[in-house]
Amino acid sequence: MKYKLLKSHISTSFFIYSTCLFAILNFKAFASPDWSASATLPGNIECHEVHGKEVCLSDGNRANIWQASDQEWEKLVKRGAEHALNYPVEITRLQLPKTSMDKFFQSDSSSPLRRFVFRIARGLTQFKSFDAIYQWLGLHEFPETTAEYGPNYIPPFNGTAREAMGVSVFNHNGYQGLSFSCAACHSSNLFGTKVMGLTNRFPRANEAFVMGKSILSKTPTFIFRTLVNPPEEDVKIFNEAKTAMKYVRVKEPIALGLDTSLAQVGLSLAIRSKDEYASFPTGRFRPRANPLDRKPADSKPAVWWNLKYKTKWLSDASIQSGNPVHTNFLWNEIGRGADLEKLETWFETNQRKVKELTAYVFATEAPEFNDYFPGQINITRAKRGQKLFLKNCSGCHGIYEKAWDQFDDLSYEESIATVKVRYHARTIVKDVGTDPLRYEGMNYFSQDLNRLQISESIGTVVKPQNGYVPPPLVGIWARYPYFHNNSVPTLYDILLPDYKRPKRYVSVPAIDKVQDFDREKNGYPSPALIREPFRSDREHLFDTRKTGMSNQGHTSMMLDENGGEKFSESEKIDLINFLQTL
Ligand code: HEC
Numbered sequence: 001m002k003y004k005l006l007k008s009h010i011s012t013s014f015f016i017y018s019t020c021l022f023a024i025l026n027f028k029a030f031a032s033p034d035w036s037a038s039a040t041l042p043g044n045i046e047c048h049e050v051h052g053k054e055v056c057l058s059d060g061n062r063a064n065i066w067q068a069s070d071q072e073w074e075k076l077v078k079r080g081a082e083h084a085l086n087y088p089v090e091i092t093r094l095q096l097p098k099t100s101m102d103k104f105f106q107s108d109s110s111s112p113l114r115r116f117v118f119r120i121a122r123g124l125t126q127f128k129s130f131d132a133i134y135q136w137l138g139l140h141e142f143p144e145t146t147a148e149y150g151p152n153y154i155p156p157f158n159g160t161a162r163e164a165m166g167v168s169v170f171n172h173n174g175y176q177g178l179s180f181s182c183a184a185c186h187s188s189n190l191f192g193t194k195v196m197g198l199t200n201r202f203p204r205a206n207e208a209f210v211m212g213k214s215i216l217s218k219t220p221t222f223i224f225r226t227l228v229n230p231p232e233e234d235v236k237i238f239n240e241a242k243t244a245m246k247y248v249r250v251k252e253p254i255a256l257g258l259d260t261s262l263a264q265v266g267l268s269l270a271i272r273s274k275d276e277y278a279s280f281p282t283g284r285f286r287p288r289a290n291p292l293d294r295k296p297a298d299s300k301p302a303v304w305w306n307l308k309y310k311t312k313w314l315s316d317a318s319i320q321s322g323n324p325v326h327t328n329f330l331w332n333e334i335g336r337g338a339d340l341e342k343l344e345t346w347f348e349t350n351q352r353k354v355k356e357l358t359a360y361v362f363a364t365e366a367p368e369f370n371d372y373f374p375g376q377i378n379i380t381r382a383k384r385g386q387k388l389f390l391k392n393c394s395g396c397h398g399i400y401e402k403a404w405d406q407f408d409d410l411s412y413e414e415s416i417a418t419v420k421v422r423y424h425a426r427t428i429v430k431d432v433g434t435d436p437l438r439y440e441g442m443n444y445f446s447q448d449l450n451r452l453q454i455s456e457s458i459g460t461v462v463k464p465q466n467g468y469v470p471p472p473l474v475g476i477w478a479r480y481p482y483f484h485n486n487s488v489p490t491l492y493d494i495l496l497p498d499y500k501r502p503k504r505y506v507s508v509p510a511i512d513k514v515q516d517f518d519r520e521k522n523g524y525p526s527p528a529l530i531r532e533p534f535r536s537d538r539e540h541l542f543d544t545r546k547t548g549m550s551n552q553g554h555t556s557m558m559l560d561e562n563g564g565e566k567f568s569e570s571e572k573i574d575l576i577n578f579l580q581t582l
Pocket residue numbers: 180181182183184185186203205206259260261298299300301302303304306307310312313314315316324325328329332357361438484
């Protein structure tokens with residue numbers, strides 16, 4: 001597939017969104033986006049009454065977030081892609097010394113080094129190469145052939161060796177330090193294509209932090225020196241990571257596919273001082289107790305292509321203001337033990353990089369169902385599904401205008417295109433009864449975050465919410481399993497009332513379009529049809545009865561006035577056909 005940086009996707013009304021005052025104040029080459037809590041999407045805003053409440057939808061979006069010229073925009077986006085793959089914060093402290101790790105992999109199982117590591121981190125000794133680690137981490141290889149490129153730009157292969165997507169390489173006088181980039185959690189293999197901005201279904205970044213913490217805290221530097229005989233550069237990388245890790249508190253996700261980065265940020269702040277730089281405590285210091293220690297607040301990494309339709313960030317819109325990419329750098333760095341004064345300086349001197357990455361994430365597009373399953377949508381059904389959607393779902397999820405609404409003599413491909421998305425001019429939050437732990441989790445560290453000088457300088461304000469954002473449903477077909485906590489395996493199951501949804505399901509990577517995907521229900525095949533080794537792999541079993549993993553809620557809209565199911569079997573299929581065109 002060829003990447004699509006389609007200019008036509010940017011709505012023309014985009015260019016009129018900043019207010020006049022704003023335009024007068026802004027003589028820079030780029031207009032600054034409105035990152036404030038009162039920001040609205042560009043475009044024409046129309047308000048309707050839905051079930052007695054006013055719903056205001058806008059027909060514009062912020063795909064070109066800096067309002068750059070076409071040429072400049074393409075440059076920004078391409079550079080941004082580099083940063084998404086290669087973490088640009090070179091002052092980041094948690095890095096792996098590559099040369100020494102290679103030595104470890106090459107050592108045999110009876111070496112003193114392997115025996116030592118076996119004692120402190122048994123898991124690590126199963127690996128014989130970096131490739132094996134990358135696979136365990138759920139990282140994907142870079143695309144090589146044209147067919148492997150997804151819709152979003154990935155810098156072409158330029159002949160130099162590349163690690164996996166999501167691994168950053170930093171140069172230390174000729175020696176290498178490795179770290180995670182955004183792509184570790186925000187890129188995925190979708191039936192052979194590599195899609196930037198799609199949730200990694202099986203990330204293990206948090207588990208890697210857990211393992212790293214165990215190794216670093218239990219290995220004195222002299223042991224590292226004695227057993228590995230490392231180059232001096234590696235000792236420096238090792239010591240820096242060891243020091244940083246003291247200020248990182250980690251937690252394993254409750255299920256494979258979920259992520260505990262939020263908890264990692266909250267808990268790490270709780271072991272740092274309470275001043276505006278969360279400085280490293282000296283002398284006697286009592287870490288603050290934090291409920292996140294016990295309570296899960298897991299969620300999956302979000303897709304990026306929805307950002308252009310949003311004005312508040314995260315699954316619960318708890319980030320009310322500020323550039324979300326800025327905020328993500330900050331949070332990623334707190335989770336890696338950063339010195340926040342140094343990070344502030346890095347921000348000041350690297351505005352361009354932040355801008356480029358921001359351009360990229362806002363420009364990302366969803367993979368289209370028809371590119372993967374050509375000709376498989378029943379348009380008659382999809383049109384019926386559209387009517388059901390408009391009546392029952394649009395008040396929360398927005399309106400998706402289709403080419404078939406406007407023209408008659410279109411080819412199949414042309415008619416299923418979405419020509420306009422109308423979504424809330426200001427991002428809304430609804431409590432529809434889905435698992436509350438993730439949004440509740442925000443209560444336990446929002447103050448620690450808001451207190452930071454750096455939050456203030458980048459304009460980030462965090463405000464806990466009750467509920468979640470009804471997300472834009474663009475590319476929803478590729479986003480299974482559903483809800484912020486992955487608790488529903490297919491679109492079909494979303495359309496059931498919660499008490500009828502599967503209590504357990506089994507996940508499988510999206511490799512084979514026939515075996516690994518249920519096209520009718522749109523999502524994971526039923527457990528009996530999942531191929532081995534995944535079917536018997538306990539890690540791939542998702543049990544909705546566990547804490548934080550509930551599949552409750554989002555049910556009233558599936559019921560009629562008498563409490564019976566609203567949609568017949570046939571209507572569910574109509575709705576799925578429609579959703580697959582988004
Ligand atoms: C360890 C995994 C991980 C890494 C690495 C990571 N993210 Fe995320 N990201 C997440 C998770 C999990 C969420 C969703 C949290 C939630 O809303 O519940 C998220 C959400 C986001 C959002 C908000 C999306 C929305 O709809 O509001 C943005 C933007 C984002 N990440 C950008 C980045 C950028 C840029 C980087 C690199 C600097 C990055 N992320 C690195 C896990 C990760």
